[in-house]
Amino acid sequence: MRIERLGDLGTAPAVLRALGYAAARRGISPPAALIGDWFASRAVIAPSVAITPVVASAVFDVAAGGSGGAVGGGWFGYLSYPDAGADGTGPRIPEAAGGWSDCVLRQDRDGRWWYESLSGAAVSEWVTDALGTEVAPRRCEVVWDEADRDAHGRGVAACLDAIAAGEVYQACVCTQFRGRVTGAPLDFFVDAVARTSPARAAYVAGDWGAVASLSPELFLRRRGEEIASSPIKGTLPRYADPRALRASAKEVAENIMIVDLVRNDLGRVAITGSVTVPELLAVRPAPGVWHLVSTVTARVDTAVPMSTVLDATFPPASVTGTPKTRARQLLRGWEPDRRGIYCGTVGLASPVAGTELNVAIRTVEFDASGNAVLGVGGGITADSDPEHEWQECLHKAAPITGSGARPQDRVVELTP
Incomplete structure (x- = not known):
């Protein structure tokens, strides 16, 4: 596994915003993020990961790791609450979705950022460029x-x-x-996390939509x-x-x-x-x-x-x-x-x-x-x-x- 110290990149919401905007400009999959108290860290962010529908039995299907410190990468995704309501209607977004990221940016509890890659690959040039580019927030x-x-x-x-x-x-x-959205869900999530600092915040997105979780649990x-x-x-x-x-x-x-x-x-x-x-x-x-x-x-x-x-x-x-x-x-x-x-789960299996x-x-x-x-x-x-x-x-x-x-x-x- 490759581990590089990146130093002070700013807050996790700001890093996520920069990566999200850069991924959108390049036409690649958006980032996924865990922010708050995850893996003894302040944040774990996959710069770009394809989150696609999967069968419920396949979510988080990764061998149980156990070492402390580095995260490296893994399977980001979610699993919906399985039951229907009284109206019997089907799911609005896929019942389960996820995807594999070979690398992550991790902010430790002291605020330092690290690049980690399971395969040993170096930081992508577009990620380095994104982290060095100041971006103005967009309204959602x-x-x-x-x-x-x-x-x-x-x-x-x-x-x-x-x-x-x-x-x-x-x-x-x-x-x-229920509501109607003007703007991008990523900006909604970034703003909400910056305002409320939830302990178990998580964001995943794909062509199907997005999940912005501000969970404390x-x-x-x-x-x-x-x-x-x-x-x-x-x-x-x-x-x-x-x-x-x-x-x-x-x-x-x-x-x-x-x-x-x-x-x-x-x-x-x-x-x-x-x-x-x-x-x-x-x-x-x-x-x-x-x-x-x-x-x-x-x-x-x-x-x-x-x-x-x-x-x-x-x-x-x-x-x-x-x-x-x-x-x-x-x-x-x-x-x-x-x-x-809602009442399902979002997270990462590393x-x-x-x-x-x-x-x-x-x-x-x-x-x-x-x-x-x-x-x-x-x-x-x-x-x-x-x-x-x-x-x-x-x-x-x-x-x-x-x-x-x-x-x-x-x-x-x-x-x-």
Whole structure:
């Protein structure tokens, strides 16, 4: 593998913009990017990668790497949430897509940039030129329609009835904002990441459209035998006192139920006795909100293919419910529309560094015709109030749609 230090190239959004504009000028495939907290780095960017439709069973099908430091390259892509909505319509973009990049630009935690190539190839001349060329940002605007409040309310009410009847203990009921795009999805993503700094941001694009994920949540991290998942359950708007999360019986119960579900999912493929919970009910900031976050870890034999791991764990526990199978069945009738990439996963499988996948929440799906879809939702328990749940959806959407933010929003760091 070839590794070259590139030094200070600027912020990850600026580097992604420069590469995206240069790729477009040359008529080649756009970049793919992971920005935030990925592979112990601030950013991992493939300068140009063809992201094409694939069958769902083929996503992230790379041997489990495990070394630290370099990433080198690998398979960038996404996998959509698999279930249809009540209207029964098909996918708006491919259900799964991805592609292989032999090289990446990686920004380490100290802000230094590195060029890494699995094959040992040198940096392409066009990449060097792009990184040395200052580019002016271009505007991308999405005009969003209002989400269907009544439909969401009916879904929450149906979920509460199902909980009272003992069919489920908890389920994640979602709604959608739809919009029309003027400009390029890359510019939307670059601007949103620069404004909100999400922990698990990811961008992939192709002729079919684009996925711009501003997620705060880790679905799976797999390095060698070690695997981890950090489900998010429990939310308050950023202007609220974050300590109220741990004081809320509803939010705590919601998180613990999902932790148990993640433990069960990982236990289906883990080495017996290896499933642990090293972090429980930590309060973490995310764009526009505070979250309760827990972490579940396990050991999985490296011979177990990623397809088997995904069969056991996907879709992510935090966006389904308990029990998982029944919750998914009911959600297909409660939610009018197919979720699509929302509540699926985006990430990278590297033969060197392993696999890291987000939970595709706070994620916008762009099709090739200029349409945008943003899904938001929340976990419903027996203590849920429908009005509160609707407001939670608005708080989650506000940093992306630009609506509903309050002037007293503030940032307060709280250690777990």
